[in-house]
Amino acid sequence: MSLLTIFVRSFLALVVLALMILPIRFEMNKAEGENAAQNGEILEPEAAPTPEILSRPLYAYLADESQGTLPATYTRPANDTANRISVARNLAEQKQFEKALIILGNVSEGDAPSYDVRFLRARILSWSGQHDAADYIFKGLRAEYPHDPDVMVSHGYLKYYQGQLRDAEYLFSQVLISYPGYSDARNGLNRVRKARQSQ
Numbered sequence: 001m002s003l004l005t006i007f008v009r010s011f012l013a014l015v016v017l018a019l020m021i022l023p024i025r026f027e028m029n030k031a032e033g034e035n036a037a038q039n040g041e042i043l044e045p046e047a048a049p050t051p052e053i054l055s056r057p058l059y060a061y062l063a064d065e066s067q068g069t070l071p072a073t074y075t076r077p078a079n080d081t082a083n084r085i086s087v088a089r090n091l092a093e094q095k096q097f098e099k100a101l102i103i104l105g106n107v108s109e110g111d112a113p114s115y116d117v118r119f120l121r122a123r124i125l126s127w128s129g130q131h132d133a134a135d136y137i138f139k140g141l142r143a144e145y146p147h148d149p150d151v152m153v154s155h156g157y158l159k160y161y162q163g164q165l166r167d168a169e170y171l172f173s174q175v176l177i178s179y180p181g182y183s184d185a186r187n188g189l190n191r192v193r194k195a196r197q198s199q
Contacts, residue, residue, distance in 0.1 A: 085104070156171030
């Protein structure tokens with residue numbers, strides 16, 4: 001499969017997802033988003049991003065902020081992509097999946113195809129039970145980043161939830177070959193093996 005085909009499929013998936021949440025997003029923007037943007041309010045996450053997240057380029061300035069190296073007067077805009085990702089993650093952790101997807105749906109067009117946005121969107125779709133949409137995004141990410149352990153582990157959990165235990169076991173095992181200390185992969189593999197024994 002060519003890179004162009006993968007890109008086109010990923011783009012179409014994003015368009016379909018955007019069309020699915022467009023009516024909800026429009027109402028939310030009218031009620032909340034527009035007022036916050038006009039008043040210059042800042043959407044602040046409730047929990048700090050993990051060190052792994054801070055290592056990604058998109059979060060570089062958040063790492064500086066957490067170390068106190070930004071000026072005290074620095075504020076990031078409410079519609080900043082890194083801010084939206086952080087807020088969406090916190091909403092997802094509170095199981096407010098619909099709101100999290102709306103927040104992600106409002107990232108800039110240039111950032112929408114980024115790894116961080118697509119990876120988080122796929123995870124939220126997986127957690128909210130929208131497995132087919134999540135699977136589509138994970139497949140695109142795996143084609144572009146075939147050795148990314150985070151994508152493989154998250155996709156492995158999705159396969160586990162879908163009952164595709166052999167695929168899940170393969171993904172977790174592959175991650176553990178290169179990253180034997182990856183606890184999420186180890187826990188996932190244990191869960192899959194228990195499920196297969198009880199079949």
